[in-house]
Amino acid sequence: DTEVTQTPKHLVMGMTNKKSLKCEQHMGHRAMYWYKQKAKKPPELMFVYSYEKLSINESVPSRFSPECPNSSLLNLHLHALQPEDSALYLCASSQGQGRNQPQHFGDGTRLSIL
Amino acid sequence: DQQVKQNSPSLSVQEGRISILNCDYTNSMFDYFLWYKKYPAEGPTFLISISSIKDKNEDGRFTVFLNKSAKHLSLHIVPSQPGDSAVYFCAAKTTGSARQLTFGSGTQLTVLP
Numbered sequence: 001d002t003e004v005t006q007t008p009k010h011l012v013m014g015m016t017n018k019k020s021l022k023c024e025q026h027m028g029h030r031a032m033y034w035y036k037q038k039a040k041k042p043p044e045l046m047f048v049y050s051y052e053k054l055s056i057n058e059s060v061p062s063r064f065s066p067e068c069p070n071s072s073l074l075n076l077h078l079h080a081l082q083p084e085d086s087a088l089y090l091c092a093s094s095q096g097q098g099r100n101q102p103q104h105f106g107d108g109t110r111l112s113i114l
Numbered sequence: 115d116q117q118v119k120q121n122s123p124s125l126s127v128q129e130g131r132i133s134i135l136n137c138d139y140t141n142s143m144f145d146y147f148l149w150y151k152k153y154p155a156e157g158p159t160f161l162i163s164i165s166s167i168k169d170k171n172e173d174g175r176f177t178v179f180l181n182k183s184a185k186h187l188s189l190h191i192v193p194s195q196p197g198d199s200a201v202y203f204c205a206a207k208t209t210g211s212a213r214q215l216t217f218g219s220g221t222q223l224t225v226l227p
Contacts, residue, residue, distance in 0.1 A: 004157070033214065042203055042217030043158065056214075090157050100146040100165060100209055105157035 003027055004106035006091050012112045015081060021109045023074040023091030032074040033103060034066060035090040043090055049074060050096070078111075086113045117141045118206050120218035128226050133191040135221050137204030140185065144206040148215070149178060149189045152201045161202075162189070194225045 004025045013019050023032065031050050035043035048056035049068040057066075063085075065077040074091055088110055092103040119138045127133045135149075145166035150158035164171040164178045164187065171178050177190045191198055204218040 006157075040220075042219055045214060048214060092157075100163075100207070102148055102160040102163055103215060104160060105150075107155070107157045110155075 004091055004093055004104050006089075006106035006109050008109055009107065010110045010112075012114060013078070013081065014114050015083075017081075018077070018079045020078065021076040021089055021091075021111075023076075023106060024072055025093040025104070026072055027093065027104070028071075029093035029095055029104075030071060031094045031096055032068065033092040033094075034074070034076050035092065035105075037088040037090055037108070047076075081111075081113045083113045086111055116219070117144075118204055118216050118218040120202075120204055120221050122221050123219070124222040124224070126224045126226060127194045129196055130193045133189075133194045133198065133223055133225065135189040135191075135202050135204075135223065137187050137189075137218050138185060139187075139206050141206070141208070141216075142185070143208045144216075145209050146207050147178070147180060147187050148205045148207075149176075150203045150205060151198075152203060152220070158203060191223075194223075196225045196227050199223055199225050 007022045034046040037043045045058050046060045047066045052068045063080050067075040088108040090108045092105045094103045095101040117140050148163040149161040152158045162173050162176045162178050164180050169180050180187045201220045201222050203220045205215040207215050
């Protein structure tokens with residue numbers, strides 16, 4: 001069982017919908033991440049939060065909006081997505097941003113844009 | 115420009131034999147390397163890591179070797195089991211870097227019973 005929990009596991013939405021992806025960890029980790037993974041490709045970093053503050057935004061379009069309400073939760077708000085945004089969205093956490101500790105991943109949310 | 119490369123997209127090995135997965139990197143600033151395993155419909159699972167001050171790290175059936183001069187690392191799985199069949203990603207980072215992990219493209223390992 002993964003220690004990083006993501007909900008929902010699957011999401012189908014239209015291009016005009018607004019939805020949110022949720023991620024939760026209770027390992028006391030202070031860095032949390034959103035990745036996007038397309039089929040047969042490695043995960044691509046989208047956002048990094050360190051101590052609940054956004055520290056990295058990898059030039060992600062504004063239709064993706066991250067939020068870190070507290071040290072255990074990470075949300076990704078979605079609005080007006082495009083079909084090419086269909087992918088597996090992975091959340092990860094680690095003890096700290098710069099330290100040599102592994103990131104632990106959730107099982108992801110499979111997102112399909114109609 | 116791919117800084118972390120896994121040149122073999124797939125590998126098949128007989129059960130009980132050794133699996134060797136390879137990874138090359140180009141960024142000499144990388145000093146921490148990790149291997150992740152990924153099953154379909156699951157997120158990547160951390161397997162083993164190695165710091166650049168070491169050339170070998172072992173954990174049960176899994177051993178990672180690092181050759182800094184060749185900028186090459188490998189993951190050995192001995193003995194291989196059918197449950198090891200998954201996609202294996204190599205990843206690298208630079209200590210203190212805000213840019214976190216750089217992943218390779220993955221190798222699909224199939225262990226045949």
